[in-house]
Amino acid sequence: MPRDLAGWLEYIEALHPASIAMGLERVELVRQRLNLTPTFPLLIVTGTNGKGSTCAMLESIYQAAGHRVGCYTSPHFVRFNERVRISGNEVADDDLVRAFAAVEQARQDVALTYFEFGTLAAVWHMVTTGVDVGILEVGLGGRLDAVNVFEPVCSIVTSVDLDHMDFLGNDRESIGREKAGVYRANLPAIYGDDAPPASLLAYATELNADLRLIQRDFGYSITPAGWRYLAEGQDIELPLPALAGDFQLNNAACVINAVLALSTQLPVTLEQMRQGLLQVKLNGRFQRVDHHPELILDVAHNPHAAAALASNLQRFPAAGRTLAVFSMLADKDIAGVLQIIAPFIDAWYVARVENARGAAADQLLSLISALDHGQAAGFADLGEAYRQACNDAGENDRILVFGSFFTVADIMRELMRGAAPGLAPDSAKLGADRKA
Missing domain, CATH: 3.40.1190.10 (Mur-like, catalytic domain)
Incomplete structure (x- = not known):
């Protein structure tokens, strides 16, 4: 055993x-x-x-x-x-x-x-x-x-x-x-x-x-x-x-x-x-992490959940831009999710999630391009996509990580390793949600 x-x-x-x-x-x-x-x-x-x-x-x-x-x-x-x-x-x-x-x-x-x-x-x-x-x-x-x-x-x-x-x-x-x-x-x-x-x-x-x-x-x-x-x-x-x-x-x-x-x-x-x-606490559901710029983690992976995420984005508007670090599984309704969330996004940072069912970055970029809501770029992995989003974000911008449990998990690991700019490798800090 x-x-x-x-x-x-x-x-x-x-x-x-x-x-x-x-x-x-x-x-x-x-x-x-x-x-x-x-x-x-x-x-x-x-x-x-x-x-x-x-x-x-x-x-x-x-x-x-x-x-x-x-x-x-x-x-x-x-x-x-x-x-x-x-x-x-x-x-x-x-x-x-x-x-x-x-x-x-x-x-x-x-x-x-x-x-x-x-x-x-x-x-x-x-x-x-x-x-x-x-x-x-x-x-x-x-x-x-x-x-x-x-x-x-x-x-x-x-x-x-x-x-x-x-x-x-x-x-x-x-x-x-x-x-x-x-x-x-x-x-x-x-x-x-x-x-x-x-x-x-x-x-x-x-x-x-x-x-x-x-x-x-x-x-x-x-x-x-x-x-x-x-x-x-x-x-x-x-x-x-x-x-x-x-x-x-x-x-x-x-x-x-x-x-x-x-x-x-x-x-x-x-x-x-x-x-x-x-x-009550729950990671990954419009979880607002104490981070500068503001970081939001959300596992929304279907249109129903995307509608809830959109409602929260509207309820808590960003002072500046919203940068999305995004990936989904290929067997989900990617187009349906993007249709709902795209109006709230100013720039996209896309990569394949680390899972056999993950959608290819090229597929995600093609679907985003068809909606004409914000510039989009593809990356080798989600860690690289997230780090670039951090580098590009201004003081009043926010970063939204969403699309799958696997997407959020990949970035959580980045945070815990201290691989994210401006965030110490402290797992306890990750669980400290900031409530509006």
């Missing part, structure tokens, strides 16, 4: 011939062999966009309430440890090694994907360590995702839009049905955007889930001091979450609905809800 975390990650990446293999049979068999049946409440979160923010808010609120929280999210930016947190702290290498060894012993001849192996290891660690509540973020879809072998007390679908269509279907109805697969009979089944697919509604009704729709069963209104959570018999005044964007209120309303629904099992006071919203 591998002896360290790096060895384990290399090992599990090579176990299955496919990086994605939809289906629950293999992971369910190993779960049974592990006797992995959490006795603590589990929440499952899925959605095309917003699931990371939703998990982060749930985690922050339950921590503020004094609960010991286990949280599993993906993907990671720099370290696998980012995926598994206990009480807000990344799990140590040695603990992950023990979890991987337990899964390896149980799986025997079953070939698990990287994500399936990691999911079982994360929940094994939560069970053996002991937590009061577990929060699990779906990797892809919902119905056939490895996370769905576990039984939640509440499930949240944040949004449904077009992404991962090779696996989930070509329209919102097909994708909505896949994501609705995390719902359970008679348990809170929350949906968080204004236009639920008919397929999701039909499945929840057929299942007899306790379906809770935003704008029907709960909602919010913006106030001068923050926002109000509104539901039948409930009117709760709350501060804006410490995550930029009005669209985050949809996610926050879903979170409050879930927290209130589970208040008997997991008590939370109004003050603890407020504290949790004010303290």
